[in-house]
Amino acid sequence: MKKYEIEINNEVYRVTVKELPADTDMTTPAPAQATEQATPAAKPTPVTQPAQATSASGTEVKAPMSGTIYKVVVSPGQAVSKGDVLIILEAMKMENEIVAPRDGVVGEIHVSPNESVQSDQLLLTI
Numbered sequence: 001m002k003k004y005e006i007e008i009n010n011e012v013y014r015v016t017v018k019e020l021p022a023d024t025d026m027t028t029p030a031p032a033q034a035t036e037q038a039t040p041a042a043k044p045t046p047v048t049q050p051a052q053a054t055s056a057s058g059t060e061v062k063a064p065m066s067g068t069i070y071k072v073v074v075s076p077g078q079a080v081s082k083g084d085v086l087i088i089l090e091a092m093k094m095e096n097e098i099v100a101p102r103d104g105v106v107g108e109i110h111v112s113p114n115e116s117v118q119s120d121q122l123l124l125t126i
Contacts, residue, residue, distance in 0.1 A: 080126065
């Protein structure tokens with residue numbers, strides 16, 4: 001087993017990684033072993049999209065991570081439902097769908113395709 005420290009959003013986690021044989025069945029969970037003890041450096045929290053702020057101009061949709069705008073799917077004035085794809089953000093060679101946090105109408109769009117954005121940068125308002 002190897003031990004690693006992983007930093008996610010400025011939180012450090014200590015993990016132990018065990019290499020498994022290539023023919024290991026990955027469809028069922030491994031049984032818990034009493035000899036292993038978790039030693040987290042910080043309490044684990046799920047990685048989620050940052051909370052969307054509501055302002056006088058509506059709900060602000062911000063980038064959950066740094067990346068490049070691959071595609072803007074919506075246009076100003078377009079009605080959207082909660083969960084609709086608004087923008088596709090490319091980060092770490094993966095396309096990440098930024099979805100509507102609520103029903104509404106798209107207000108101002110602050111980004112365009114091929115634009116680099118930082119984490120928590122305002123993308124658009126609903």
